[in-house]
Amino acid sequence: SSELTQDPAVSVALGQTVRITCQGDSLRSYYASWYQQKPRQAPVLVIYGKNNRPSGIPDRFSGSSSGNTASLTITGAQAEDEADYYCNSRDSSDNHQVVFGGGTKLTVL
Amino acid sequence: EVQLVESGGGLVQPGGSLRLSCATSGFIVSSKYMSWVRQAPGKGLEWVSVIYSGGTTYYADSVKGRFTISRDNSKNTLYLQMNSLRGEDTAVYYCARTNELWFAFDIWGQGTMVTVSS
Numbered sequence: 001s002s003e004l005t006q007d008p009a010v011s012v013a014l015g016q017t018v019r020i021t022c023q024g025d026s027l028r029s030y031y032a033s034w035y036q037q038k039p040r041q042a043p044v045l046v047i048y049g050k051n052n053r054p055s056g057i058p059d060r061f062s063g064s065s066s067g068n069t070a071s072l073t074i075t076g077a078q079a080e081d082e083a084d085y086y087c088n089s090r091d092s093s094d095n096h097q098v099v100f101g102g103g104t105k106l107t108v109l
Numbered sequence: 110e111v112q113l114v115e116s117g118g119g120l121v122q123p124g125g126s127l128r129l130s131c132a133t134s135g136f137i138v139s140s141k142y143m144s145w146v147r148q149a150p151g152k153g154l155e156w157v158s159v160i161y162s163g164g165t166t167y168y169a170d171s172v173k174g175r176f177t178i179s180r181d182n183s184k185n186t187l188y189l190q191m192n193s194l195r196g197e198d199t200a201v202y203y204c205a206r207t208n209e210l211w212f213a214f215d216i217w218g219q220g221t222m223v224t225v226s227s
Binding site: 103 | 154170210212213215218
């Protein structure tokens with residue numbers, strides 16, 4: 001099966017912009033989705049498809065993709081954005097399966 | 110309101126079985142793709158299985174042949190039958206409504222903990 005690779009940890013100063021990346025061969029064929037997970041809570045979908053935000057997700061969250069890399073950008077990070085972020089996509093080696101990235105811990109300083 | 114509520118987790122011995130349930134409300138479960146995703150303690154998310162609206166099922170290689178996903182349309186409930194459980198199956202199990210175009214998990218339950226230990 002395919003793999004998606006994320007940086008384990010990223011930090012950003014309050015109010016600044018941060019980009020979290022996700023790399024993998026599957027992303028050449030499929031868009032990534034992004035999830036935010038805070039401690040002891042279920043994940044929440046924040047971006048899906050080309051750059052779609054579910055209802056209730058602030059517009060400071062955006063997504064992009066190029067080649068084998070997908071990115072989640074938070075423009076003007078807030079303290080409440082501190083969380084783990086996961087990407088996922090269909091598995092290009094078997095498109096009935098799903099692959100997740102290992103997750104990125106975002107710290108807002 | 111769209112809601113998913115899991116139940117059925119607990120402590121089970123290696124080699125044992127457990128059935129998880131996911132009661133849904135606010136939509137018709139048979140009209141959507143539905144998945145199970147798990148998270149081992151302190152680890153990342155791992156996709157487990159999906160059932161398509163048409164009933165076709167798929168599994169991660171790590172659980173194929175041991176787990177079975179199903180649904181009861183009359184109860185609007187999703188299930189995960191887990192057999193031959195191993196220590197590495199210990200995790201919080203989430204059910205998640207799945208967007209069939211993007212394979213994005215747009216609604217999640219609160220999760221149910223499964224511990225496999227003697």
